[in-house]
Structure formats: structure tokens, C-alpha cells
Amino acid sequence: xxxxxxxxxxxxxxxxxxxxxxxxxxxxxxxxxxxxxxxxxxxxxxxxxxxxxxxxxxxxxxxxxxxxxxxxxxxxxxxxxxxxxxxxxxxxxxxxxxxxxxxxxxxxxxxxxxxxxxxxxxxxxxxxxxxxxxxxxxxxxxxxxxxxxxxxxxxxxxxxxxxxxxxxxxxxxxxxxxxxxxxxxxxxxxxxxxxxxxxxxxxxxxxxxxxxxxxxxxxxxxxxxxxxxxxxxxxxxxxxxxxxxxxxxxxxxxxxxxxxxxxxxxxxxxxxxxxxxxxxxxxxxxxxxxxxxxxxxxxxxxxxxxxxxxxxxxxx
Amino acid sequence: xxxxxxxxxxxxxxxxxxxxxxxxxxxxxxxxxxxxxxxxxxxxxxxxxxxxxxxxxxxxxxxxxxxxxxxxxxxxxxxxxxxxxxxxxxxxxxxxxxxxxxxxxxxxxxxxxxxxxxxxxxxxxxxxxxxxxxxxxxxxxxxxxxxxxxxxxxxxxxxxxxxxxxxxxxxxxxxxxxxxxxxxxxxxxxxxxxxxxxxxxxxxxxxxxxxxxxxxxxxxxxxxxxxxxxxxxxxxxxxxxxxxxxxxxxxxxxxxxxxxxxxxxxxxxxxxxxxxxxxxxxxxxxxxxxxxxxxxxxxxxxxxxxxxxxxxxxxxxxxxxxxxxxxxxxxxxxxxxxxxxxxxxxxxxxxxxxxxxxxxxxxxxxxxxxxxxxxxxxxxxxxxxxxxxxxxxxxxxxxxxxxxxxxxxxxxxxxxxxxxxxx
Numbered sequence: 001x002x003x004x005x006x007x008x009x010x011x012x013x014x015x016x017x018x019x020x021x022x023x024x025x026x027x028x029x030x031x032x033x034x035x036x037x038x039x040x041x042x043x044x045x046x047x048x049x050x051x052x053x054x055x056x057x058x059x060x061x062x063x064x065x066x067x068x069x070x071x072x073x074x075x076x077x078x079x080x081x082x083x084x085x086x087x088x089x090x091x092x093x094x095x096x097x098x099x100x101x102x103x104x105x106x107x108x109x110x111x112x113x114x115x116x117x118x119x120x121x122x123x124x125x126x127x128x129x130x131x132x133x134x135x136x137x138x139x140x141x142x143x144x145x146x147x148x149x150x151x152x153x154x155x156x157x158x159x160x161x162x163x164x165x166x167x168x169x170x171x172x173x174x175x176x177x178x179x180x181x182x183x184x185x186x187x188x189x190x191x192x193x194x195x196x197x198x199x200x201x202x203x204x205x206x207x208x209x210x211x212x213x214x215x216x217x218x219x220x221x222x223x224x225x226x227x228x229x230x231x232x233x234x235x236x237x238x239x240x241x242x243x244x245x246x247x248x249x250x251x252x253x254x255x256x257x258x259x260x261x262x263x264x265x266x267x268x269x270x271x272x273x274x275x276x277x278x279x280x281x282x283x284x285x286x287x288x289x290x291x292x293x294x295x296x297x298x299x300x301x302x303x304x305x306x307x308x309x310x311x312x313x314x315x316x
Numbered sequence: 317x318x319x320x321x322x323x324x325x326x327x328x329x330x331x332x333x334x335x336x337x338x339x340x341x342x343x344x345x346x347x348x349x350x351x352x353x354x355x356x357x358x359x360x361x362x363x364x365x366x367x368x369x370x371x372x373x374x375x376x377x378x379x380x381x382x383x384x385x386x387x388x389x390x391x392x393x394x395x396x397x398x399x400x401x402x403x404x405x406x407x408x409x410x411x412x413x414x415x416x417x418x419x420x421x422x423x424x425x426x427x428x429x430x431x432x433x434x435x436x437x438x439x440x441x442x443x444x445x446x447x448x449x450x451x452x453x454x455x456x457x458x459x460x461x462x463x464x465x466x467x468x469x470x471x472x473x474x475x476x477x478x479x480x481x482x483x484x485x486x487x488x489x490x491x492x493x494x495x496x497x498x499x500x501x502x503x504x505x506x507x508x509x510x511x512x513x514x515x516x517x518x519x520x521x522x523x524x525x526x527x528x529x530x531x532x533x534x535x536x537x538x539x540x541x542x543x544x545x546x547x548x549x550x551x552x553x554x555x556x557x558x559x560x561x562x563x564x565x566x567x568x569x570x571x572x573x574x575x576x577x578x579x580x581x582x583x584x585x586x587x588x589x590x591x592x593x594x595x596x597x598x599x600x601x602x603x604x605x606x607x608x609x610x611x612x613x614x615x616x617x618x619x620x621x622x623x624x625x626x627x628x629x630x631x632x633x634x635x636x637x638x639x640x641x642x643x644x645x646x647x648x649x650x651x652x653x654x655x656x657x658x659x660x661x662x663x664x665x666x667x668x669x670x671x672x673x674x675x676x677x678x679x680x681x682x683x684x685x686x687x688x689x690x691x692x693x694x695x696x697x698x699x700x701x702x703x704x705x706x707x708x709x710x711x712x713x714x715x716x717x718x719x720x721x722x723x724x725x726x727x728x729x730x731x732x733x734x735x736x737x738x739x
Contacts, residue, residue, distance in 0.1 A: 071391050071412035155576075156568040175568030178510070180718040183571075264511060267570035268715035283388050285704040286412055 057299075064292035070282075074289075081293035091294055094272040095301065097184060098253045101273065102305075104188025105195050105252035110244055112192070113199025114237075118229045120200075121207050132204060135197035143194070147261035150190045151177060177263050183270050187262060194258075195251065199244045206240035207233055242313030246306050253302050274298045334634035335421040339643065341428050348638045349375040350645075353393060354404035355386035356628045358661035359463040366657050367648045374641055376402075394418045394633060401636040402645060405443060405459040405629035408703050413631075414449040414458055420632040422457040425643040431460065434650040436668055438694035439464060439627055441537070450738065452537040452700075460646035461627030462654075463663035466685040466694070467521055467612075468623060470589045470599055472581065474606045479503050479587060484610050486617050488525055488555075494587065495564045504586040505564040508717075509574035513699075513706075515713035517624075518565075518590045520698055521612035522552040524622045529695060536701045538738055544701075545727045553723035557716050570714045592625075593681045597662040600677040609680040611688065622693040623684070626700075628663070664689075698730075702737035705730070 064081055068074035085091050116135065120128050138146060153159045154176040161173040176186040210233065218228045256275035259265065265272040274294055282291035354360040357380060364376045379400060381389050390409045393399060395418055413419050426432065431440070439461045446455035469491075471484055476494070479501040485491040495505040508514050523532065527548035534542040559565050572580075574591070581589040582602045589595070590612070599607050611623050630649070632642040648654055655670035664685040665672070672682055688694055699706040708729050715721030721729075 069412045071395055071409075071418075072416050151571060151573075155571065156566070175566075175571055178568045178570035178572070178718070180720050263571065264710070266511060266711055266714045267718045268720050269711045280704070280707050284408065284707060286391075286408065 060292045060295055063288050064296050066289045066292075068288045069286040070288050071286075077289050081289045082297070084290055085293050085297050090269065090272065091274075091277060093269070094274045094277050095298070097271060098255070098273050098298075098301075100184060101188050101191060101252040101255060102249055104185075105191040105255070106245055106248035108192045109195035109199045109248055110241060112196040113203050113244065114234070114241075116196070116200045117203040117207055117237075118233065120204065121233065122225055122229075128204070132201060136201050137197065138194040139198050139201075143257040144261050146190065146194060147258045150193075151262050154186055178267055180267055180270055183263055183267055187259065187271050190258060190262065191252065191255070195248045199248070202240045202244050203237055206237045210236040238313055238315065242309055245309040245313070249305050249309065250302055253298060253305070334417045334419060336424055336639050339424045339428050340640045341425075341644070341647070343371065343641050343644045344373070346638065346641055347373050348641045349377065350401040350636070350638055350641060351377045351379055352402040352404075352630070353379045353381065353386075353390060353400040354630075355381055355383040355406075356404060359628060359658055359663055360404065362657045362661050363462055363649065363654060364645075366653055367645050370648065370653070371644070374644075376645070397635075399633045399635045401633055401638060402630050402642050403633065405631045407442075407700055410445075410458065410631065411449045411703060414445060415447060418634055419458045420634045420636065420639060420642075422460065422632065422643065422646070425639075425646070426457050429643070429647045431457070431647070431650070434647075435460065435666060436689050436692075436694065438625075438689070438692055439666065441533075442626075442696045442700060443629055443631075450538055451540075452696075453533065454537070459629040459631035460649055461629040461666055462646075462649040463628045463658045463661065464625055464666060464685070464689075464694075465592045465594055465627065466623050466625040466664055466681070466688060467517060467524070467590070467592045467697075468681070468684055469521065469610050469612055470581065470591065470595065471608050471610065472584060472587055472603070472606055473608055475503055475584055475587045481587070484608060485613055487613050488522075488615055491613055492555075492559075495559065496562070498587045499563055504566065504580070505559075506588045506590065507572075507577040507580040507586040508565050508569035508590075509572050509577035510565075510569035510710075510714055510717055511572055511576075512574045512710065514572070514574045514577050514591065515565075515569060515717065516698065516709040517592075519552060519556050519709075519713060520624050521590050522555050523549055523698075524624055524695065525612045525614035525619075526552045526555070527622075529622050529693065533695055535734065536696045536698060538701070538734075540738075542734075544730050544734065549727055550723060553716070553726055556713075557723050560717055560719070565717055567717060570717050593664060593685065594662065596677050596681050605676070607677055609677060609684055611684045620691045620693055621684075621688045622691075622695055623688045624697050625664075625685070625688070625694040626697055627666075701730075702733050704733055704737070708733045 063074075065077055065079070066074040067077040067080070116131070120131060155161075156173075156175040156178075160176060164170070164173050174182065177183050179186070214232050214236075215228055218232050223231065254275055255273055256279065259271060259273050259276050260279075263271045265276050275298070278291045278295050278298070281287045281294065352360070352364060360380075361378065364378060368374055368376055386404070387406055387408050390403055390406055391412055394403055394409070394413050395416065399418070410419065440457060441453035443452075443459040443461065444455055444457050445452045475498070476484075479494070479498040481494040481497050485494050498505040506518070508518065527546070531542070531546055531548070535544050556565070569577075577589065578591070578595055578598070580586055582599065584606075589599075593609075596609065611621050614621075630646060632639060632646070636642055650666045652667055652670050655665035655667045655672075658665045659670075659672055659678070659682070662678075664682060668686050668689045672679070699709055712721065712726045712729050716723065716726055
């Protein structure tokens, strides 16, 4: 700014609006300005995303090469933390359990969701809203409440065992989450209960988008309900199935709260999952390096599995 | 996705000076406002109120954090420029903060106030460590206890009567006989919160009664060459294992939280509950005269009682501007005035000689505690032995309960964790 003379940026250049429309310079300027304005709109989201997702992710990656307790000066550890993730049976076992949970959090709910979609679309619109609400309810409840409730349902004198006793299966009753062999399965079934409704709601909305003419044409050609479901509904749901697969797989591998309140990894480590050990390593044991390495491996695993799902579901 | 956002920027720098030069025990003229970070309430709030009532010139601002979050946040806040002056002691966090020089060395104050005479020795031991915070009960003092706790056995007198147990067991043999009587009467002998700490606390109590006090302390405090694979620990573990096999410890314990176990005991569904004095308030309110307290008995009646205990303790930041005032607060914790507050909030008083007017269950707990304290029989909890020890103790006991691990494997896993920390 020059000395003395007051600047009047607002009053000086601006071309009169009457001749602005056709001129080259103002238009280009406007385009640049519109571009800048676009970025301005993006800025809040970018700042939040960068600050709370990108930056922590990069920090985690850099921590994973350190030997650090979070307080004292860190020392370089190289790939030592990664070696530990791969070789420590505890950590490797947790990743294995996470993969088992995919069956219960992803495969089974998608199958159940498809089944319910098939049933609900076949019987027409009556009562659909009711069923949709009921099945979707688990998604709305906080997982901590879900976990605590299921811990009671599964307990020695809980509802699950009472039901088994009532139908004459006394021999099967046990404290499910305390059982060395059944705990992981019991935990997985809670995931199935949570995720099935989500899958169903996704599939229902997808099924409603399918052109009814396709169903009519298939029916005229003599296709029964099963056939129409297989050859009309199912292909039409490709995108929804892929999305459901992605969401539920992430939920399985990154599950923490549900495990934390139901079994906390027990009995005797049978239900350890990676996120639980990340938490323990970082906050109980003060081993930020190993915790970060496990988190990075888990993230890579999620990205790899999600990529596979997307690839399989791609339109031919 | 999964990221550790709680980690601050990599702050470098070497440990800073944490020993005060000149100390004063007179704070009557000091106008000061301090901040105190803590998780446990009661007793913190009440103790601070008691102190500031005595010293109106001092103002203490409280910063409470939930226990589960406290461990995470205290390391960060104590290393920040705006560190609280006083912080509730947390073994996990202190293992990093002490070597980093963020915690005031209290030795000069301990000498000036003669804390070795006013605080029971056993309660100061876990708060003393070497500069690296790898070995405890040695080196310098870094905190002072504000309220004490003790582990023992609560029993339901009505259920005992029902099962034909004439009186509270005085030896381990009697105790086991009582378990068997309950089992035969189709009553659950014990409520066990194996999902959390309730399982290993039974093992802990057994070891208190069977083991050598000093061997155990050496191990928990990290003395060189210490081991948990001793004959006594093997006997304690085998006893627990025997109880599992006899059906005294139900397999469902592995999915029972400490709260659920306590609720079961309150409802009269079991005979014994092994836990600490912290449960006494609730148990007395719910059960009235039907509940009693005893220390886990040893093999002989006249054996000197040993019990695990801990404390809500407070450390001082080395960044504080008012170390004298902070130290005066710590000194207050061993006073008769504080003892009243400690008892009223359900804890054991630091001044074990303080006259008490409690009755009923609280009196029984207090009596049990003072017999242990007078015999210097207070020993630390086993999870203190290494930062990751609790993650070996809980799953390890679960392994014993579900029959997937042997007593030898359990002790070996504890020792392996100990060695990986003390290498």
C-alpha cells in the first residue's frame, strides 16, 4: 500500500454492470472467481477431513515405525513393530478372529437381507414399513446397549437358554459368551442381528428402483417367483449388495465396542479382535508403536478386502 | 478409520529437573489457586473440601475425568504447558511421566513432614520408584495416598445358615469346606466376575493367604530376578483350579461382569464374593445385617494376615508454581481430619490409629484392614507388576475357568509378561 493516499479498492475498478455481460475479461475473472468460490465452499469439509482423518492417519503411519510410550522421546524402531504384528500369535490370532467375524457380520446378514427382501417384495406393500422399522431397529441402538443386553440374554439363566430349555434342548444350554468354543460364534451372531436389518433396508430401496415392467415381462414369459428373484431382483441389486458388503466387512474387522462390552476378548483371548488389542497396546501398555502398526495392518486389510468386493461387484 | 489421535506431537527434550530445592511446610501466608486432575470421586472432592476449609487462603480447582479416559488424558495433560498442579496417581501413566521428569520428587517433603511416621510404610511403597520407574518400593517418593482400600471376602450370613455353615471360616480348610457345603445344598458357593477383575482377585486373595509376602512384593515391585513361579503361587493357582473343577467357580463366570457378580451376591444367590472395601457401602445398604466381611484366611488361624490393598493417591507436577501448597495437601491426607472423611466416603483411613465410629459391615471391613495394616501385611495388587499384566491376569484366569489352560501355563504367562517388561 502506498504512503498517504488511502486506497479505495471497492470504489475503483468494478466495471459498470451494463456492459459487463459480453466482455472477455470479466467473464474469465468470474470463472476464476467461481472456481475459487467452489474451493471456499469445500474448505470447511476439507479442513475437517484433513485435520481429523488424513492427518491422524498419516501420524499413525509414522508412529508405527517408532518405539514410543506417548510421553518420553521416541526412538526409531524400523519395521520391528510390523514384525511383531505378523509373528506374535496373539496379534495374528486377533486378525484371524476378525476374518471369522466377517462371515457373521457380512455374509450371513447379506443372505438374510436378501431373503427378507424377497419375501417382503413378493407379498406386496402391506406391512412393509412395519417390518422395515423392526429389522432396522438394531442399527439405531448404541452398540454398548446392544452388547450389554445380549450379555444378559446369553448368560447362564438368560433368555437364550430359557428358550432352549423350553423346546427341550436342555443339553445345549450353556453360558454362551463364557464358553471357550462358542464365544466367538455367539459374538458373531450379535453382529448378524445388528447388520441384517441394515442390509435389508439397503436391498429394499434397491428393489423398489427396479422397473416393474421387467418383473411383468418375466412373469408373462412364465417365470415363477424364485426365478424372477434370481434373474430380475438379484442382478438389479448388484450395487446395493456391494455397498452392504463394504459396510459390514468394515464393521466386522473394525469391531470394538461390541466386543469390549460383551467379552472384552475373553474367555482366555478367544474373542480378541484387532481393534481391542490396538486399544490395549496403546492405552494399557503404552506401546504406541505396536498399536499403530497393528492399526495400519488392519487398515490395509480392510482396504484390500473392500477392493476385492468392489471388483467382484463391478458391472461386466 | 483406526487411528490414534490421542497422541500429541512428538515432543522431544530430555527429562527435566524434578527435585525441589528449598521446601517449606508453612503455607499459611500463601495465597494460591491450584488445579487438581482426578478420576475417583469420592474421595477426592471431599478431601479437597476438607483441606481448603482448613486453609481458606488456598483454592483448588477440580478437573474430573472418567476413569477409563483418565489413563489416556493424564499423560498428555501432565506434559502440557498448562499441566495441573496435582494429579491422581495412575501407575500406567506414571511409568512414562516419572522418567520424563514431569512428576515432583517428594523426598524433601517426606523428610520435612516426617511422612515415614504418619503414613503406613506399605502404602508408600508402591508410590516409590527409581528414576526409570521400572522398580518400585525403592528410590524416591512420587505420590502420597489419600484413601486406602483392601481386598477381602464378603459373606452372606443367611445363605451360610441355609447351607449349614456355622460361622465365618477361620482357615482356608474351613473356607473350602464351606464352599463344598454350599455346593451340596445347590447354592452357588461364590459369585465371580471373571469377565473383569473378579476372577483374578480370588487368585490374588488365595496367594495373600498362602504365599510369602516378600517374594510376592519383590515380583510386583519389579525387583531384579523376581519370579511368580514359586511353590506358593503354584499352590494358590492349583487351589483355584481345584475349585473350578469341583464346580465352586461356575464357567459362566467368564462372561459375568463385576457388577453382575455383585448383583447376584446382593440377591442372595451366592455365599461369598471376593472383592474390596469399595463394595461395602452398596452391600450394606442392600443387605443390612445379612452381610459380613473377612480377610481370605490362610492355612493357620494364628497366621499374620496379609491382604492386597491399594490407594487413591496424588502426585505433584514438577511444573507447579506452588509445590509447598501441593505438598501441604498431601500431608493433610494423613491427618485425623482426613481420616474421618476417608471413612465416611467408604475408604480405609490413612491414619490407621484414627478413632473410628463406624459400625456394622463398615466396622468389620475397617477392623480387618487395621489388623493387616498393623502387621504391615498390606501388599500391592498383582496387576501393578507390569503395564500389560492385567491383560494376562484376566484372560489367564479365564483359561483356568474354561479348562483351556493349566496352572503352570497360567503362571508362566504371567512371568513371561513380567520379563518382557523388565528385560
